[in-house]
Amino acid sequence: MTLLSIVTWNSADSIEDCLQSVLAQTHAGFTVWVVDNASTDDTCARVAALAATDTRIQLHPLPENTGFCGGHNYVLDRTESDAVLLVNPDVVLPPDYLARALAVLHSDERIGTVCGVLLQSTDVDPVVDSAGMVALPGGRFALRHHGRPLSSVRFAAKVEDVPGADGALPLYRRRFIDDLRVEGAFFDARFFAHKEDWDISWRSQLYGWRTVLATQCHALHPRHFRPSDLRLRLRLNGAMKADAVKNQLLLLLKNPTPQQLPGLWLRALPRQVAILLFALLLEPRSLRAYSYLWRNWRAAWNARRQIQTRAARGWQPAAFTVQPTLPAAIIQQLHTVAASA
Incomplete structure (x- = not known):
């Protein structure tokens, strides 16, 4: 289904x-x-x-x-x-x-x-x-x-x-x-x-x-919203604009691997500084994105830890599972068969 x-x-x-x-x-x-x-x-x-x-x-x-x-x-x-x-x-x-x-x-x-x-x-x-x-x-x-x-x-x-x-x-x-x-x-x-x-x-x-x-x-799909379109952005409500800023910061916080994190943030920094200045001068309601991250950075960092821990294991094919009530020897045999299939 x-x-x-x-x-x-x-x-x-x-x-x-x-x-x-x-x-x-x-x-x-x-x-x-x-x-x-x-x-x-x-x-x-x-x-x-x-x-x-x-x-x-x-x-x-x-x-x-x-x-x-x-x-x-x-x-x-x-x-x-x-x-x-x-x-x-x-x-x-x-x-x-x-x-x-x-x-x-x-x-x-x-x-x-x-x-x-x-x-x-x-x-x-x-x-x-x-x-x-x-x-x-x-x-x-x-x-x-x-x-x-x-x-x-x-x-x-x-x-x-x-x-x-x-x-x-x-x-x-x-x-x-x-x-x-x-x-x-x-x-x-x-x-x-x-x-x-x-x-x-x-x-x-x-x-x-x-x-x-x-x-x-x-x-x-006739698309109506793209945050990067500045002419359209000026007509959007403040919550949507703030979400666009907040969500990019969440992406940068959670997903880069430890090896990628320094270089990616270095490349992202000039644009993020420009966005902050734009918010300060022309879009003050978007500043709520930064206050949100300040209040919730621990939760976001905990999500990052879980993501990176799982990412370290790489691709995992469908698990072969059996009923736990079977004897351990039979379970081991079934896993051996599955691994060789």
């Missing part, structure tokens, strides 16, 4: 198109959880109306906004499906998307994440929103091929290894989800929203998992 997880917040203008495309998937055997983050519009009413016509949809309204991270953690902590597709409420899928992505996921047990090519429109030659993510100097990242016409992009193969997957539509393996949990949670709730996908991708690299782009999987 496959699970599709959708987190909504005032998503009435897009959720029906999203769900209709989800329900039209050719792959059989999936359920859809819609977690609503205390929307003030009629998102829940629209989802409930569709759920009344299709039992595959479950609506879970929350009393407060827990963000992208909290909403998806709610789903992941209460389900056990072998694979989970996270779907942004403004995404529209073609009918074969899930079937194609699952085929790629099941092709190699080391693949933890599958992403597709997200397009910003249904034009004849649409602009690419993302085709995975790439790492930039100083612990930053970028969307691969963002803003390029699809016709100008040449993919090397049907399946390409990429450094990361955009959080708008990643397909995750359950064992990958459980392996990446830190302090019991898959997504770090401190991120709330934005850059949590790069946090997952970075951790995935540290643990030895593969993230792949299925180049034949296309979906519609």
Whole structure:
């Protein structure tokens, strides 16, 4: 069974198109959880109306906004499906998307994440929103091929290894989800929203998992928010701007290995100083990001210790487990057989 997880917040203008495309998937055997983050519009009413016509949809309204991270953690902590597709409420899928992505996921047990090519429109030659993510100097990242016409992009193969997957539509393996949990949670709730996908991708690299782009999987995603777009940033509310600053600092604190930490921070420092000066002069509400880190640095450092301890073990294939009530000699024989298989 496959699970599709959708987190909504005032998503009435897009959720029906999203769900209709989800329900039209050719792959059989999936359920859809819609977690609503205390929307003030009629998102829940629209989802409930569709759920009344299709039992595959479950609506879970929350009393407060827990963000992208909290909403998806709610789903992941209460389900056990072998694979989970996270779907942004403004995404529209073609009918074969899930079937194609699952085929790629099941092709190699080391693949933890599958992403597709997200397009910003249904034009004849649409602009690419993302085709995975790439790492930039100083612990930053970028969307691969963002803003390029699809016709100008040449993919090397049907399946390409990429450094990361955009959080708008990643397909995750359950064992990958459980392996990446830190302090019991898959997504770090401190991120709330934005850059949590790069946090997952970075951790995935540290643990030895593969993230792949299925180049034949296309979906519609008209992106509305990018913190690096200064013109758009000026129109955003203060909380979103502060999250963008805070989350980059969390990334730099938690994920670099001990060997990488000095050099990466040295490369990141000029930009971080510029961001601090920008906040002091033009965006004072973003200064709350620094006060947050000051108050919570111990918790973040504890998360770092857990991540780096697990990262030191590298890739670990699926564990072979037996009932502990078996005699020790039989258990040892089974482990020997598994190791030689």
